[in-house]
Amino acid sequence: MEESLxxxxxxxxxxxxxxxxxxxxxxxxxxxxxxxxxxxxxxVFIVIRLVVIVGLISTEFLxxxxxxxxxxxxxxxxxxxxxxxxxxxxxxxxxxxxIVTSRHVKxxxxxxxxxxxxxxxxxxxxxxxxxGFIDNRVYYQLGRIRASLGFGYATFLPxxxxxxxxxxxxxxxKMLTFIEVLVIVILDIYLYRISxxxxxxxxxxxxxVLTMLINRSSRFxxxxxxxxxxxxxxxLVTALxxxxxxxxxxxxxxxxxxxxxxxxxxxxxxxxxxxxxxHPLGQKIDLFGGAAIRYGNISYLNDYNYIDSSxxxxxxxxxxxFSMFVLVLLTFVMIILxxxxxxxxxxxxxxxxxxxxxxxxxxxxxxxxFLLLIGYLFSSETNTNLVT
Numbered sequence: 564m565e566e567s568l569x570x571x572x573x574x575x576x577x578x579x580x581x582x583x584x585x586x587x588x589x590x591x592x593x594x595x596x597x598x599x600x601x602x603x604x605x606x607v608f609i610v611i612r613l614v615v616i617v618g619l620i621s622t623e624f625l626x627x628x629x630x631x632x633x634x635x636x637x638x639x640x641x642x643x644x645x646x647x648x649x650x651x652x653x654x655x656x657x658x659x660x661x662i663v664t665s666r667h668v669k670x671x672x673x674x675x676x677x678x679x680x681x682x683x684x685x686x687x688x689x690x691x692x693x694x695g696f697i698d699n700r701v702y703y704q705l706g707r708i709r710a711s712l713g714f715g716y717a718t719f720l721p722x723x724x725x726x727x728x729x730x731x732x733x734x735x736x737k738m739l740t741f742i743e744v745l746v747i748v749i750l751d752i753y754l755y756r757i758s759x760x761x762x763x764x765x766x767x768x769x770x771x772v773l774t775m776l777i778n779r780s781s782r783f784x785x786x787x788x789x790x791x792x793x794x795x796x797x798x799l800v801t802a803l804x805x806x807x808x809x810x811x812x813x814x815x816x817x818x819x820x821x822x823x824x825x826x827x828x829x830x831x832x833x834x835x836x837x838x839x840x841x842h843p844l845g846q847k848i849d850l851f852g853g854a855a856i857r858y859g860n861i862s863y864l865n866d867y868n869y870i871d872s873s874x875x876x877x878x879x880x881x882x883x884x885f886s887m888f889v890l891v892l893l894t895f896v897m898i899i900l901x902x903x904x905x906x907x908x909x910x911x912x913x914x915x916x917x918x919x920x921x922x923x924x925x926x927x928x929x930x931x932x933f934l935l936l937i938g939y940l941f942s943s944e945t946n947t948n949l950v951t
Contacts, residue, residue, distance in 0.1 A: 636941030725763035845882035873925035
């Protein structure tokens, strides 16, 4: 009887989490990614967000077992709350809360909720742009013509497509058909042609090629499994590379070539390090990038200060303590994934680590749900929910 009650409470907690997670994704999708947010009063987002937070906290009372891992998770939440409040980025608290409260939910269920809500909202946004309800803004930058299709900036949809491709392939795995692969490639090429966004375009193609090799060749799959232990420190290594190459930009001709290939990202990273410095608990900085330019908020030449690298952005905005916290936790996640031979998740996290060197979406859950893998580290169970 007691076991049955515990199971019932756990199922209820799972349902509440998935409902609130889906709502959170949708409101942040609208607010942070699309031009739909210009039609909605900000107080609406705040009220819905507070309701979601209460809902997530309620799951802790339904499925609560005190243990050292969970206490460590609560420390993570409190740290994120303090840094987010201190640096005027309170969404950091939501992110940590979602990570910890996701620990008992099967990752496949999280991926399905994310995929359905994100794809539905993306199609809805594109439709509204096509019929003229919201702007389909076109950006002209140094000879590049880039369309946004109703999103806040031209890069937003291609970046989302990269993460949705990761999610879709993780759900389909060996069931992935040639037709599905062809659709992914065609959409990837189309988004590249209209947005001229290189990084997600290239990484999506790499994802498709490696997935096909894993699916079609057992020898390649076994080779990937054999070398996968080498990938366990990938987040620490790529973060170190991002910092090193930005810090030392301009010391040689090679770094200048790389900077040009990356649209000036190394130079911008170096400017941020020199101008703002790096602090244990981060600092409040207003970042202005291409999207802000098109809203008429800044002068392109004088005030553009966006930090594209996820690692550098976290280090400068949220500080060394939070950044190292996340990187170490991601490293433990990689160790578990490798031990459990989760080939597709290892591949996804490998590409996300590389992507994070160049782009800022690592801890933006409205782009990617993969950060929620950290939640399983706080569970007293044996991480069976990792196996999807």
